[in-house]
Amino acid sequence: MVAGELLSSEGHAALDARIELMPGPTPLEFLPRFSEAIGAEVWAKRDDIGSLGLLGNKVRKLEYLVAEALRDSATVLVTVGAAQSNHARATACAAAKLGLRCVLILSATSSKVPGGNQLLDLLFGAEIEFVEGDSWDLLEEALAARCDELRREGQRPYSIPMGGSTPLGALGLARGYLELAAQLTDQKITAEAVIHASSSGGTQAGLELGRALLGDGPAIRGIDVAKAPGILEEDVAAIATAAATLLGLERSWSPYEVTLDHAQLGAGYGLPTPAGEAAIRLLARTEGILTDPVYSGKGLAGLIDQVRRGVLRGPLVFWHTGGTPAIFDATHAARLLETLSDTPNG
Numbered sequence: 001m002v003a004g005e006l007l008s009s010e011g012h013a014a015l016d017a018r019i020e021l022m023p024g025p026t027p028l029e030f031l032p033r034f035s036e037a038i039g040a041e042v043w044a045k046r047d048d049i050g051s052l053g054l055l056g057n058k059v060r061k062l063e064y065l066v067a068e069a070l071r072d073s074a075t076v077l078v079t080v081g082a083a084q085s086n087h088a089r090a091t092a093c094a095a096a097k098l099g100l101r102c103v104l105i106l107s108a109t110s111s112k113v114p115g116g117n118q119l120l121d122l123l124f125g126a127e128i129e130f131v132e133g134d135s136w137d138l139l140e141e142a143l144a145a146r147c148d149e150l151r152r153e154g155q156r157p158y159s160i161p162m163g164g165s166t167p168l169g170a171l172g173l174a175r176g177y178l179e180l181a182a183q184l185t186d187q188k189i190t191a192e193a194v195i196h197a198s199s200s201g202g203t204q205a206g207l208e209l210g211r212a213l214l215g216d217g218p219a220i221r222g223i224d225v226a227k228a229p230g231i232l233e234e235d236v237a238a239i240a241t242a243a244a245t246l247l248g249l250e251r252s253w254s255p256y257e258v259t260l261d262h263a264q265l266g267a268g269y270g271l272p273t274p275a276g277e278a279a280i281r282l283l284a285r286t287e288g289i290l291t292d293p294v295y296s297g298k299g300l301a302g303l304i305d306q307v308r309r310g311v312l313r314g315p316l317v318f319w320h321t322g323g324t325p326a327i328f329d330a331t332h333a334a335r336l337l338e339t340l341s342d343t344p345n346g
């Protein structure tokens, strides 16, 4: 993995300090029928497929987080998330593979049968505990309290915040950007931008850092699926700056350097939008590739919208961050069924 001349040997070592949870580079695939349908050349970076627990972008962060957990001799991974958290599922999966205990603290839902990601959490052997309400602050408080309790029981908990979006976790996406850049060079593609769903900020921060390491490459455009305008820009800038420090790099980001589109959020995090659902149908029916109503569908809707408005012309890379298990959650499945015939082609 070449990261330019910027990194010291310590920086390279930090970028290499991971536990491999992925089988190698994820595919970069051209989407011919989707491209034709929207009028721009689009490629997909397929972080949604692979060998471990349905992958997704969270696995890239976990490669670094879990390496730290093992250095700390942790006995249990503890994390938090929404009821259908992909990050929680990916953590449960990584814990299973490494033989660690896993405690997940999730927002309670009304549905009585655990579907989608929660079914997978249980299959991976994680213990799920519920917190009423979906305030991210309440979840983080519950995480700290549960870790204290586990310590009193003689366990060594490794605590992972919402989305795994720590500076260390972001290194996984910096590495991901370098991986993509090598694939683009191999295939002789000069991409205009990378578009992806953005929520807790670690993915976008890591991609920004990767781009800074190369000093070149397609711009990063996040599609906000979680926060009010302004907040996520600050989170991304702070995480990217701290992640650069981990590599011994003196580079800082201001929120104004972070590009985010807030037009796809709709009524809020986790709530489907007609544009997101139309994007899900269009990609499914042109390429046979699945996206989800919480993240990747809204991310794709942002890409389509920016092409239609002439903001982007292509070639583009849609970073497919995963999230597909959520469509098997009863609420999401019912809603998707209702909207299937909304418009013939997206």
Ligand SMILES: *Cc1c(COP(=O)(O)O)cnc(C)c1O
Residues within 6 Å of the ligand: 056, 057, 058, 086, 087, 163, 165, 197, 198, 199, 200, 201, 202, 203, 204, 295, 296, 321, 322, 323, 324
């Ligand atoms: C978590 C997640 C994102 C957003 O990544 P962040 O690092 O939290 O911004 C996007 N897509 C999917 C499917 C996710 O699970």
